[in-house]
Amino acid sequence: MPIRVTVWGENYHEQKNEHIRKIYPNGLHGAIAEGIKSHLGEEAEVRTATQDQDHHGLTDDILEQTDVMTWWGHVQHHLVDDAIVAKVYQRVLSGMGLIVLHSGHWSKIFVKLMGTTCALRWRDDDSETVFTVNPGHPIAHNVPPVFHIPEQEMYGEYFDIPQPDELVFLSSFKGGEVFRSGCCFTRGQGRIFFFSPGHETYPVYHQDEVKQIIANAVKWSYNPPKPRYATSTCVHSPLGWMSGSEQS
Ligand code: ZN
Secondary structure (H helix, E strand, O other): OOEEEEEOOOOOOHHOOOHHHHOOOOHHHHHHHHHHHHHHHHEEEEEEOOOOHHHHOHHHHHHOOOOOOEEOOOOHHHHHOOHHHHHHHHHOOOOOOOEHHHHHHHHHHHHHHHOOOOOOOOEEEEEEEEEEEOOOOOHHOOOOOOOEEEEEEEEOOOOOOOOOEEEEEEEEEEEOOOOEEEEEEEEEEEEEEOOOOOOOOOOOOOOOOHHHHHHHHHHHHHOOOOOOOOOOOOOOOOOOOOOOOOOO
């Protein structure tokens, strides 16, 4: 069964700004979705949802049918309905994967899941060098040890997040800043990956290394729905304390 992916986008800049629309004629969400499809093919079933749609495109049915969600937002975070955020939060706790991209660091859902301010330092008009600091990690599969993003906004430390479970990428910038650009977390049964490259005025989501990383993160964060245990399941214990009506 393919991984059911919902690529969520704010869909604001690309509607308002001609320059950004030229870079992302199908929206940032469209480019992110295409990147996942190009790397995962039939392994993934990819749909998009945007903030301007009813329920931000995230109805109960869509949420229920989503195994992994990606999230890109920037200037409209405050307009995302708290009730929808609460539902996405519950889906993560019950096992939905979540990939938070770039300025999504300040989305309501990411801040709620992290429990910190998620603030960082930033400066426009830079370039980024991404180092793979955990080459054996599944999200680093087929990613070079180091790669360059010619045009990118600088995100710098201190980034106010809890210590990640795993750090996969670390970036540096022209000003000498460093940034934890690829971080893994677990909340409940859900796996969360934050990946910082992806400023809207630059073609970052058309770059192949970036597409590969997001596709890898989709696979890593996928938590296949588990079958419910039947009441007749036989549980063996050396102490025998599980004996009783549930034992077969
Ligand atoms: Zn940005």
